[in-house]
Amino acid sequence: MDTLRALPSVHQLLEESEAVAMVSAHGRPLVRFAVQRVLDEERASGAVAEPPMRWARVERLIRELRRPRLRPVVNATGVILHTNLGRAPLARAAAEAVARVASSYSTVEFDPLTGRRGRRHDLLGELLRYLTGAEATAVVNNCAAAVLLMLTALARGKEVIVARGELVEIGGGFRMPEVMRLSGARMVEVGTTNRTRAEDYAAAVTPKTVAIMKVHASNFQVVGFTESVELKPLAAIARQHQLWLLHDLGSGALLDTTTYGLAAEPRVQDSLLSGVDLVAASADKLLGGPQAGLLLGRADLVERVMKHPLARAVRVDKLTIAALGATLDLYLTQSFDEVPIWNMLRASADSVRRRAQAWQSRLAELGVAADVAAAESTVGGGSLPGERLPTTVVAITPRQGGATDLLARLRAHEPAVIGRIVEERVLLDPRTVLPGEDDAVIDAVAGSMS
Numbered sequence: 001m002d003t004l005r006a007l008p009s010v011h012q013l014l015e016e017s018e019a020v021a022m023v024s025a026h027g028r029p030l031v032r033f034a035v036q037r038v039l040d041e042e043r044a045s046g047a048v049a050e051p052p053m054r055w056a057r058v059e060r061l062i063r064e065l066r067r068p069r070l071r072p073v074v075n076a077t078g079v080i081l082h083t084n085l086g087r088a089p090l091a092r093a094a095a096e097a098v099a100r101v102a103s104s105y106s107t108v109e110f111d112p113l114t115g116r117r118g119r120r121h122d123l124l125g126e127l128l129r130y131l132t133g134a135e136a137t138a139v140v141n142n143c144a145a146a147v148l149l150m151l152t153a154l155a156r157g158k159e160v161i162v163a164r165g166e167l168v169e170i171g172g173g174f175r176m177p178e179v180m181r182l183s184g185a186r187m188v189e190v191g192t193t194n195r196t197r198a199e200d201y202a203a204a205v206t207p208k209t210v211a212i213m214k215v216h217a218s219n220f221q222v223v224g225f226t227e228s229v230e231l232k233p234l235a236a237i238a239r240q241h242q243l244w245l246l247h248d249l250g251s252g253a254l255l256d257t258t259t260y261g262l263a264a265e266p267r268v269q270d271s272l273l274s275g276v277d278l279v280a281a282s283a284d285k286l287l288g289g290p291q292a293g294l295l296l297g298r299a300d301l302v303e304r305v306m307k308h309p310l311a312r313a314v315r316v317d318k319l320t321i322a323a324l325g326a327t328l329d330l331y332l333t334q335s336f337d338e339v340p341i342w343n344m345l346r347a348s349a350d351s352v353r354r355r356a357q358a359w360q361s362r363l364a365e366l367g368v369a370a371d372v373a374a375a376e377s378t379v380g381g382g383s384l385p386g387e388r389l390p391t392t393v394v395a396i397t398p399r400q401g402g403a404t405d406l407l408a409r410l411r412a413h414e415p416a417v418i419g420r421i422v423e424e425r426v427l428l429d430p431r432t433v434l435p436g437e438d439d440a441v442i443d444a445v446a447g448s449m450s
């Protein structure tokens with residue numbers, strides 16, 4: 001009772017000068033909410049706070065609410081397409097293109113030449129057709145949406161043949177069998193986990209079959225006694241039985257990864273040249289653009305798919321189109337070194353080592369001892385599974401507390417620096433740290449070691 005009586009009212013507190021200042025900075029409803037919350041806490045705990053403490057608590061509460069949840073971090077993990085950190089960072093040109101259309105009206109569904117309605121999914125059609133050789137293309141929300149849409153629009157109530165070894169989970173609960181079930185297509189599994197032959201497909205065709213689906217093994221490798229059917233023979237079987245060949249390609253590579261010293265990752269162009277009728281691919285994996293899904297292939301199929309009502313539910317946002325268009329423009333002019341992920345993928349072992357050594361000496365000047373060590377970067381994000389790029393990391397042994405504590409302190413820095421732990425040391429890989437972020441890494445480490 002005494003506690004309750006000692007508590008001021010929300011109304012009284014909002015009259016005080018501290019409140020007036022906060023109201024002008026944050027607006028009255030938010031300040032009222034925070035004051036109410038703090039009073040509730042005091043009432044619940046039975047401890048009446050001194051005014052300065054109380055106002056400090058109100059301020060903290062407001063700051064916490066207003067803190068941006070989505071904010072830039074420095075990726076020093078060495079995982080290039082780190083899904084939890086947003087996969088591909090955009091090229092500067094792409095970020096600028098987003099900024100240009102973000103705060104104005106745009107031509108997203110409007111053709112300024114005719115003044116008529118345009119089609120957003122086809123806004124980048126000419127570019128994509130030029131770059132991939134596809135007859136027609138469409139852009140949707142992501143590759144998962146592209147696959148679901150393609151199966152729903154083309155195979156609902158029909159049979160689709162898929163190899164058992166390709167009934168994969170891509171991550172984040174995206175499981176091929178479930179997607180097929182959701183689309184209403186009946187999945188006909190053929191072969192075994194490790195081996196599927198051409199005859200398996202041919203033998204599974206019934207009058208209800210409409211398509212063969214090929215799913216790219218994006219995030220795992222099957223090694224040992226294995227056999228699978230390549231796209232070309234699959235296309236032949238599909239043609240022979242008048243079926244469509246659908247391909248969930250995933251990574252969306254437009255460049256030949258082998259010319260960068262990497263393992264081969266099938267390109268969109270290769271898939272189309274092999275006779276695939278419709279390909280689904282991601283735009284934020286090896287393409288290095290924003291989150292989006294690409295559908296590429298036969299014009300009649302793209303048309304049919306994009307007329308399905310589900311297409312509206314997975315349509316792409318104008319900011320994404322802006323970013324994707326500007327990213328594709330870099331491919332048009334072969335300015336690949338302006339696509340951040342390709343810069344990271346092709347960074348030589350030497351250049352990464354020099355950068356790690358530069359970090360080491362800058363840290364030494366600040367009194368922080370660090371080692372440089374050989375390690376491996378990975379591609380991640382469901383692309384080039386098993387591919388490891390030799391790298392040089394800066395390895396830091398914490399002075400006090402464990403490596404987990406140091407990692408947490410680096411995360412608490414602004415901007416957060418994300419590393420990894422190997423054998424009680426924190427490893428920071430320069431390969432995935434963008435040019436211009438070196439100072440942030442040095443500051444974070446120096447600040448976390450004092």
Ligand SMILES: *Cc1c(COP(=O)(O)O)cnc(C)c1O
Nearest residue numbers: 142143144170218249250282382
């Ligand atoms: C990554 C991937 C997907 C999902 O792509 P999102 O763009 O993340 O929706 C689907 N299929 C394959 C084969 C993939 O590699």
